[in-house]
Amino acid sequence: MRKKVKRESVLLLSCAILVAGSLAxxxxxxxxxxxxxxxxxTATSSxxxxxxxxxxxxxxxxxxxxxxxxxxxxxxxxxxxNLKIETFPWNDYTQKIQILLASGDLPDLLRPNxxxxxxxxxxxxQGAALALDELLPKHAPNLxxxxxxxxxxxxxSASPDGKIYYIPKYDIFPRLGIMIRKDWLDKxxxxxxxxxxxxxxxxxxxxxxDPNGNGVKDDIPxxxxxxARWMDELFSMYEIGMYEGFPDxxxxxxKLIYAGVTPNMKEALxxxxxxxxxxxxxxxxxxxxxDTWVAKIRNxxxxxxxxxxxxxxxxxxxxxxxxxxxxxxxxxxxxxxGYNGFISQKALGFVDYMIPKxxxxxxxxxxxxxxxxxxxxxxxxxVFGQVNESQIIENGSVKYVAEKxxxxxxxxxQFALSGLSYWNLPFYEKNFAxxxxxxxxxxxxxxKDSESSQKLLPADGMPNSIYDxxxxxxAHKLFQEYAAKIxxxxxxxxxxxxxxxxxxxxxxxxxxKRANEWYxxxxxx
Numbered sequence: 001m002r003k004k005v006k007r008e009s010v011l012l013l014s015c016a017i018l019v020a021g022s023l024a025x026x027x028x029x030x031x032x033x034x035x036x037x038x039x040x041x042t043a044t045s046s047x048x049x050x051x052x053x054x055x056x057x058x059x060x061x062x063x064x065x066x067x068x069x070x071x072x073x074x075x076x077x078x079x080x081x082n083l084k085i086e087t088f089p090w091n092d093y094t095q096k097i098q099i100l101l102a103s104g105d106l107p108d109l110l111r112p113n114x115x116x117x118x119x120x121x122x123x124x125x126q127g128a129a130l131a132l133d134e135l136l137p138k139h140a141p142n143l144x145x146x147x148x149x150x151x152x153x154x155x156x157s158a159s160p161d162g163k164i165y166y167i168p169k170y171d172i173f174p175r176l177g178i179m180i181r182k183d184w185l186d187k188x189x190x191x192x193x194x195x196x197x198x199x200x201x202x203x204x205x206x207x208x209x210d211p212n213g214n215g216v217k218d219d220i221p222x223x224x225x226x227x228a229r230w231m232d233e234l235f236s237m238y239e240i241g242m243y244e245g246f247p248d249x250x251x252x253x254x255k256l257i258y259a260g261v262t263p264n265m266k267e268a269l270x271x272x273x274x275x276x277x278x279x280x281x282x283x284x285x286x287x288x289x290x291d292t293w294v295a296k297i298r299n300x301x302x303x304x305x306x307x308x309x310x311x312x313x314x315x316x317x318x319x320x321x322x323x324x325x326x327x328x329x330x331x332x333x334x335x336x337x338g339y340n341g342f343i344s345q346k347a348l349g350f351v352d353y354m355i356p357k358x359x360x361x362x363x364x365x366x367x368x369x370x371x372x373x374x375x376x377x378x379x380x381x382x383v384f385g386q387v388n389e390s391q392i393i394e395n396g397s398v399k400y401v402a403e404k405x406x407x408x409x410x411x412x413x414q415f416a417l418s419g420l421s422y423w424n425l426p427f428y429e430k431n432f433a434x435x436x437x438x439x440x441x442x443x444x445x446x447x448k449d450s451e452s453s454q455k456l457l458p459a460d461g462m463p464n465s466i467y468d469x470x471x472x473x474x475a476h477k478l479f480q481e482y483a484a485k486i487x488x489x490x491x492x493x494x495x496x497x498x499x500x501x502x503x504x505x506x507x508x509x510x511x512x513k514r515a516n517e518w519y520x521x522x523x524x525x
Contacts, residue, residue: 094113136367180328183211219303223288270493276487309330353421355367
């Protein structure tokens, strides 16, 4: 059941918004940097008496990102719709959405998938998703024109009938990175590692030399999460496509191959197992849920982790409260002899929004809400806040009044209120240029230092439909089962070959065939 809690109890915004922790971002080609042309979407009356209501289920929203009543009303007045925004925590997001789908209790707009889900495909197959091909140009022209044609073509390739059933998340900037504690490096007298050998020595020093200085042996060199997730760098050093802890697809001789069954993966698992054995990798990794893992980072216990640098403010601020000397930097992927490692990047990371078929009558209002964020007015609100408060317009230019804004307000605009699904690099930089907090000033360098290792994955935008009939493969269950056992030493590395054989026989052969058919289709010259 959805959690509904009042603002005072931190889990629900008054009359509208529920909260939890969000790691996902939005992404937008800022209208101000686009064509400059502001189109008017077809809309219902925005008079108070006629204002429509829409119910939205978003990805998790951090507890310090609950919008103020004032900001909520501002967006409602500007878009002409009343908003009821709900969410679930990451740990059971997909399961909660599946329950809603089964019960028929669907909202007007939702993010269908949690981490690794395929609700989007289920909705399309069951006829529960609304086709948007005609609705987007009519009711959301700014959104429609912001996304390049090739993006919409990839979205169409994900559906059985070639129609548009969702709005994708589309990022055109470096997103993921390796974070390491600079103050820990200084404490143990070492430099940021550039090779695998140097990394191992750094991790040993983090384990043995009490880098957090509390006199307790609680220092964790590096940590991950259940399912071997969010420790991508330990795999990607071996030239493996990993995205947020899931094996993706590598390209070999012009053909896609699932990264989880490559010889590179076998070598990576062997290396990671050695880290686990020597307690250089958190031995509770496979027990760590999202909140546990985050708590360890914030509690000044973890030396290196993999995540989203631009979304690290809450972690950093908590660290500073625990240890005022805490410093964080981002590093490129350490070099392994014989491999060209990289940090995986996707422009089309996931399905951002779908409108259920059951909400067809309300779809114009839903699209009106989304479209406003692609106008100059909407984009500027996300960055600067309300006009005549933290945003003053003088002679046609925006003046930002920082003292009337806050990190919490900026986060609420970006993650809880915003309907943007497409950021380009200029808009990304614009969002963070105004952040004068200690961490905000670090974000440009963190992004730049991660950029050199970034590589766009060849299967970017590949639909979940390739896993039809093979849900366990789509959820990476077989990989996670063998990876956990091999890394913890419960299974010999030689069992990797057994796993590969099982993967192909369990449907991997058919999935690989479908993946390559899709790849050839979208890459036709």
